[in-house]
Amino acid sequence: MSMIKVSADGVFGDQEGEQFGGTYVPQELELPLQKLNEAFQHYKNDEEFERELQYYLKEYAGRPNPLYYAERLTKQLGGAKIYLKREDLNHTGSHKINNTIGQALLAKRMNVKRIIAETGAGQHGVATATVCALLNIPCTIYMGEVDIERQALNVFRMQMLGAEVVAAKSGNRTLKEAVDEALNDFSKNYEDTFYLIGSVVGPHPFPLMVRHFQSIIGREAKQQILEKEGRLPDLITACVGGGSNAMGLFYPFVDDAEVAIVGVEPGGKGIESGIHAAPLSTGKPDIIHGFRCYVMEDADNCHSIAAGLDYPGVGPEHSYYKYIGRADYVTVNDEEALDAFLKLSKTEGIIPALESSHAVAHAMKVAPTMQKDQIIIVSLSGRGDKDVAQVYDMLQERSNLQHV
Numbered sequence: 001m002s003m004i005k006v007s008a009d010g011v012f013g014d015q016e017g018e019q020f021g022g023t024y025v026p027q028e029l030e031l032p033l034q035k036l037n038e039a040f041q042h043y044k045n046d047e048e049f050e051r052e053l054q055y056y057l058k059e060y061a062g063r064p065n066p067l068y069y070a071e072r073l074t075k076q077l078g079g080a081k082i083y084l085k086r087e088d089l090n091h092t093g094s095h096k097i098n099n100t101i102g103q104a105l106l107a108k109r110m111n112v113k114r115i116i117a118e119t120g121a122g123q124h125g126v127a128t129a130t131v132c133a134l135l136n137i138p139c140t141i142y143m144g145e146v147d148i149e150r151q152a153l154n155v156f157r158m159q160m161l162g163a164e165v166v167a168a169k170s171g172n173r174t175l176k177e178a179v180d181e182a183l184n185d186f187s188k189n190y191e192d193t194f195y196l197i198g199s200v201v202g203p204h205p206f207p208l209m210v211r212h213f214q215s216i217i218g219r220e221a222k223q224q225i226l227e228k229e230g231r232l233p234d235l236i237t238a239c240v241g242g243g244s245n246a247m248g249l250f251y252p253f254v255d256d257a258e259v260a261i262v263g264v265e266p267g268g269k270g271i272e273s274g275i276h277a278a279p280l281s282t283g284k285p286d287i288i289h290g291f292r293c294y295v296m297e298d299a300d301n302c303h304s305i306a307a308g309l310d311y312p313g314v315g316p317e318h319s320y321y322k323y324i325g326r327a328d329y330v331t332v333n334d335e336e337a338l339d340a341f342l343k344l345s346k347t348e349g350i351i352p353a354l355e356s357s358h359a360v361a362h363a364m365k366v367a368p369t370m371q372k373d374q375i376i377i378v379s380l381s382g383r384g385d386k387d388v389a390q391v392y393d394m395l396q397e398r399s400n401l402q403h404v
């Protein structure tokens with residue numbers, strides 16, 4: 001039996017203690033979510049569906065990707081062996097495609113006429129627009145007006161892929177407003193519309209559904225490490241925005257008590273500055289976007305150099321793992337992530353996404369404190385090509401500071 005307690009309504013935890021997840025939505029969303037859950041429960045056990053999913057993961061996304069032994073990095077740090085799970089090698093450059101293929105195939109089975117999604121920095125929007133092109137399903141992406149300005153290239157990518165990008169113009173005009181608009185569209189049009197959410201967040205059944213599609217990361221990693229080392233790792237680690245690449249890696253190891261699990265939240269400009277995106281490390285249980293989880297106290301200060309980690313809430317299952325002590329959550333700040341970005345690029349010839357660099361930075365911190373025969377697996381959630389211009393600017397700023 002698994003140590004993870006989750007009810008049929010997607011509530012993690014016991015009645016006596018804190019509970020996370022669930023469904024806190026306006027009444028008009030209850031029926032659409034129920035219909036979605038029924039379809040998910042049905043197709044996740046459907047052989048033909050599973051075969052189609054595996055086909056696209058292999059032939060289109062390029063799975064399985066390698067579990068790569070970062071030998072030079074390991075030797076330089078002089079401690080535990082570091083393995084990288086290479087989600088950066090997937091089509092479109094990150095783990096996001098695992099989830100968008102899965103949900104889009106489900107949408108196809110449900111015979112919807114259109115798919116909608118929210119996006120912050122644009123990565124999930126691009127991954128969604130990609131599979132919608134592949135499966136010939138009309139696609140609408142909601143994006144905050146401010147994000148549309150900041151991420152013009154990703155907006156253009158989505159448009160090239162045939163998606164319509166709609167600006168969310170209320171409030172701060174960023175990710176939160178994009179989610180609100182997408183949920184609103186879904187509640188009005190659910191008869192023919194599928195809402196394809198981007199992480200292990202939102203009301204039930206989204207966290208369980210996204211975990212299901214992302215768990216391929218951990219299942220492959222487990223098989224690969226057993227082949228290479230003949231045993232399980234001592235530590236697995238991943239960056240946590242909403243928490244989907246982390247949950248994908250963690251979940252298949254959760255009942256292996258000998259495997260330590262560490263999620264890495266973005267510490268931004270430093271926890272004491274208040275400018276970060278680390279709800280698990282600093283927040284309190286509350287409700288956001290229709291579910292219960294740890295939430296940052298001051299969501300207006302939500303910041304990370306990695307746009308994909310910039311979310312004031314976090315998946316309910318991570319909240320539960322923290323609460324019961326199954327996983328630890330630590331922070332890595334902007335400067336440390338930038339150093340890890342540069343270090344991995346130079347030592348291994350792999351340019352990681354700034355998001356993934358947070359997990360690499362944590363591995364770099366702890367590997368030297370571990371024995372040489374110990375093993376760390378890091379989720380390399382995405383590639384850093386999208387980040388090189390930003391890193392260039394940050395390095396200019398660093399060298400300017402050094403000259404004053």
Ligand SMILES: *Cc1c(COP(=O)(O)O)cnc(C)c1O
Pocket residue numbers: 094095096123124198199200239240241242243244245246308309353355356381382383
């Ligand atoms: C979006 C993104 C993340 C953060 O999302 P999670 O749901 O927390 O995994 C991390 N890494 C990359 C490369 C991303 O694009």
